[in-house]
Amino acid sequence: MKILSVNAGSSSLKFQLLEMPQEEVITSGLIERIGFADSIFTIKVNGDKTRDVKAIKNHSQAVSIVLDALIDLKIVNSYDEISGVGHRVVHGGEKFNDSVLINKQILNEIERLKDLAPLHNPANLTGIRAFHEILPNVSHAAVFDTAFHQTMTKEAYLYPVPYTWYEKYGIRKYGFHGTSHKYVSERAIELLGKGVKGTKIITVHIGNGGSITAIKDGKSIDTSMGFTPLAGIMMGTRSGDIDPSILPFVMEKENWTINDAIKALNKDSGLKGISQKSSDMRDIVKGVEQKDEKCLRTLHLFAKKVCDYIGSYYILLGGCDAIVFTAGIGENSEPARKAIVDRLGSLGIILDEEANKVMGEEKLISTKDSKIKVYVIPTNEEVVIARDTLRLINQCTE
Numbered sequence: 001m002k003i004l005s006v007n008a009g010s011s012s013l014k015f016q017l018l019e020m021p022q023e024e025v026i027t028s029g030l031i032e033r034i035g036f037a038d039s040i041f042t043i044k045v046n047g048d049k050t051r052d053v054k055a056i057k058n059h060s061q062a063v064s065i066v067l068d069a070l071i072d073l074k075i076v077n078s079y080d081e082i083s084g085v086g087h088r089v090v091h092g093g094e095k096f097n098d099s100v101l102i103n104k105q106i107l108n109e110i111e112r113l114k115d116l117a118p119l120h121n122p123a124n125l126t127g128i129r130a131f132h133e134i135l136p137n138v139s140h141a142a143v144f145d146t147a148f149h150q151t152m153t154k155e156a157y158l159y160p161v162p163y164t165w166y167e168k169y170g171i172r173k174y175g176f177h178g179t180s181h182k183y184v185s186e187r188a189i190e191l192l193g194k195g196v197k198g199t200k201i202i203t204v205h206i207g208n209g210g211s212i213t214a215i216k217d218g219k220s221i222d223t224s225m226g227f228t229p230l231a232g233i234m235m236g237t238r239s240g241d242i243d244p245s246i247l248p249f250v251m252e253k254e255n256w257t258i259n260d261a262i263k264a265l266n267k268d269s270g271l272k273g274i275s276q277k278s279s280d281m282r283d284i285v286k287g288v289e290q291k292d293e294k295c296l297r298t299l300h301l302f303a304k305k306v307c308d309y310i311g312s313y314y315i316l317l318g319g320c321d322a323i324v325f326t327a328g329i330g331e332n333s334e335p336a337r338k339a340i341v342d343r344l345g346s347l348g349i350i351l352d353e354e355a356n357k358v359m360g361e362e363k364l365i366s367t368k369d370s371k372i373k374v375y376v377i378p379t380n381e382e383v384v385i386a387r388d389t390l391r392l393i394n395q396c397t398e
């Protein structure tokens with residue numbers, strides 16, 4: 001059964017066609033710069049990558065181009081071979097604690113939730129509508145970034161602000177990257193091999209965005225992102241947690257609007273803000289190798305912010321069986337992982353320096369004597385989207 005896994009951003013469309021339940025990737029690709037004269041369409045089949053640059057007006061046209069390519073490249077003979085399309089949706093609010101098949105009512109709900117994710121949900125919706133237009137008879141599923149964290153208790157998700165803010169406006173911690181935390185924690189539970197009950201895992205998803213989750217018995221009990229993905233650890237260009245009083249102070253000094261201030265926290269902070277050089281950990285690491293002071297302070301601040309959460313989640317979980325690194329930095333950056341793990345000696349964690357050289361592969365990177373196992377597990381959000389879509393289709397036909 002062929003399932004398309006889709007991630008539509010405001011100017012991009014990422015897709016993967018998978019043979020399910022074998023979870024084999026048949027083809028994958030990306031359209032970037034939708035709405036520009038030089039949009040880029042990349043598609044990979046059997047290891048061969050094709051790249052085309054041309055004007056792609058909107059998401060509808062992008063979806064047509066993807067689906068046409070599937071036929072032209074003889075990946076499918078007809079659209080009837082596609083049994084389902086799973087769509088990543090960033091915000092599911094309190095309404096969705098699992099993925100769902102999309103109907104009119106669900107579309108309205110996702111639309112309503114755009115208040116909470118004004119940049120992401122409308123883009124996700126555009127993707128859903130564009131695919132639905134061309135594939136109206138296929139099952140479409142929505143897979144929410146927030147759903148995995150809906151197991152958090154009030155104690156974890158409430159902010160100590162007037163309770164009416166929660167009642168009136170839904171102001172609470174939602175958490176994000178749920179699909180990734182779910183995937184890597186399930187894999188870690190398999191690797192630990194003692195069943196899900198009683199397991200205590202801390203997942204460290206560090207890419208351009210980053211979040212850390214405490215997972216007990218396979219369920220998220222706390223996570224570092226909050227009401228929005230701006231909260232938590234220091235990220236590529238996002239600040240993570242700061243004292244909110246900094247905002248009015250800087251606004252007054254710089255004569256800024258609230259939008260200017262929020263933009264500074266989203267786009268000019270994190271690795272980029274502290275290093276004054278780059279938001280990319282590869283550049284920071286290069287600078288560290290050259291003993292560049294700005295890059296050194298950036299790497300150490302980043303490691304500290306990550307460890308603040310790991311320490312707090314160790315206490316919350318009452319111990320920890322495994323720490324899992326994933327996403328761009330977590331999967332690929334030996335120096336970033338080392339800078340983090342080196343700060344965790346008091347938990348009895350010992351890094352296997354040789355194993356830590358791994359890039360983009362699943363590996364145990366702690367020694368036999370380490371009190372907590374440390375893994376690198378590449379994330380695979382596309383496969384979770386395809387799995388959930390398949391599960392929902394099967395439930396529907398049972």
Ligand code: AMP
Pocket residue numbers: 206207208209236279280281282285327328329332333334
């Ligand atoms: P993601 O958002 O998961 O795609 O991660 C993207 C980020 O991962 C980039 O901005 C880099 O900071 C980081 N990254 C990717 N590859 C490496 C690498 N080899 N070394 C260090 N950082 C990397």
